[in-house]
Amino acid sequence: MHTMKLVGDMENLEYLESFMNHQGLSNFHGYGALRTDSATYITTLKKELPVTIVKRKKFYRGGSRNNPYVTDNEFTYTSTVQPRVLADNIIAMREVLAKEWVADLAFIESENSELLRHHTDLVRQGEDRSHHFLQPQHEDADDHSPLRLASYDLLEKLVTEAAVRRVADDLSRGSAADRLAGRWLHEQFHGEAGAGFRGDHGAEVGRTFMRHLLAAVPVIVTATAGAGAGAATLVDPHDVAQRIMAERQRAAERWAAGLTDTPQIHVAWAVALLRACLAHPAAARSGSGPAEHQHGGDAGR
Numbered sequence: 001m002h003t004m005k006l007v008g009d010m011e012n013l014e015y016l017e018s019f020m021n022h023q024g025l026s027n028f029h030g031y032g033a034l035r036t037d038s039a040t041y042i043t044t045l046k047k048e049l050p051v052t053i054v055k056r057k058k059f060y061r062g063g064s065r066n067n068p069y070v071t072d073n074e075f076t077y078t079s080t081v082q083p084r085v086l087a088d089n090i091i092a093m094r095e096v097l098a099k100e101w102v103a104d105l106a107f108i109e110s111e112n113s114e115l116l117r118h119h120t121d122l123v124r125q126g127e128d129r130s131h132h133f134l135q136p137q138h139e140d141a142d143d144h145s146p147l148r149l150a151s152y153d154l155l156e157k158l159v160t161e162a163a164v165r166r167v168a169d170d171l172s173r174g175s176a177a178d179r180l181a182g183r184w185l186h187e188q189f190h191g192e193a194g195a196g197f198r199g200d201h202g203a204e205v206g207r208t209f210m211r212h213l214l215a216a217v218p219v220i221v222t223a224t225a226g227a228g229a230g231a232a233t234l235v236d237p238h239d240v241a242q243r244i245m246a247e248r249q250r251a252a253e254r255w256a257a258g259l260t261d262t263p264q265i266h267v268a269w270a271v272a273l274l275r276a277c278l279a280h281p282a283a284a285r286s287g288s289g290p291a292e293h294q295h296g297g298d299a300g301r
Contacts, residue, residue: 001026002147011053011079012086019045019083029150030200031158042091043273048083055079091266096145098262101255104152108159108252112245115207119214153203159255160206161197163247164189167240177233180221184235188213213241 004013005026017023020035034041056076121128145151164185171182188194193212196205216237223231 006146011055012081015051015053015081015083016086019048028200029154029202031154038094039269039272042087042269043276045083045087045090046273050083051081053079053081093145095262095266097151098259100145100148100151101155102259104148104155105159105252105256105259107152108156108248111156111207112249115210115214115245119211122215150203153205157197157206159248159251160209160244162251163244164194164209166247166251167243176223176231180223180233181235181240184219184221184237185240188216210241210244213237213244 001013001016004010004016013026017025020041022033022035025033036044054076055078056074058074118128118130121130168182168185168189171178171185174182189197189209194209195201196208214237218234218236220232221235223229
């Protein structure tokens, strides 16, 4: 969608946003916005008929468009959207992104180290000796996807969320002290500090949340229910943050290993679609011709 915007391919962009009701998706910086699973989205898109879009556009020759003596001119043009081609392009981009994500997930380890270095400098020196947070450095290459830095930001956000949920779950099944620490973490994640994980809240959500945990002071948490009601424990946010960073690293390694199977996953989708079409030939027919939609265009010069 980003590339379509850059080149002005509004017909295909508008089609994708309307397909399965994904209006506004091209402006969304987040994850989880797809209204179905990836396999269903791609296979359904592949089965869609071509759509011929008819647009009318006004133009003016000389003078102001508000001049009553200037006659409006209008021309009509058509554009055919090929859903199957769009699906193939999305699959190709998924494979490009999978390769980039395998490389970018390796940055999580250095990201964890940089978070600790940055926090330690602030505590000991009162400032960051490097005067800025050291960002992961991607190698210069002409074949990068156009939004690689934004993509890495979402990767860090997602791996942080997964790690927080895993650590909170582990703590909830531990000792009484662990359960209280897990409750505190749950409150942080679902409270104001973790609001950025829900929807589109800009960049550096994962990094900001980790900084929040590292900067938090130890707190006494008291059990409010059960046999241990009234018992208290001292929760060290720094220790909780280190557990999350360790889990972020483990999750990044698991995901990187899984992403190498992306081409095989796409082959499996294609095989499943072919089998479905052979089992139900009527569902695979493309019809006698492309569907047609008419749109009025904006006035332009």
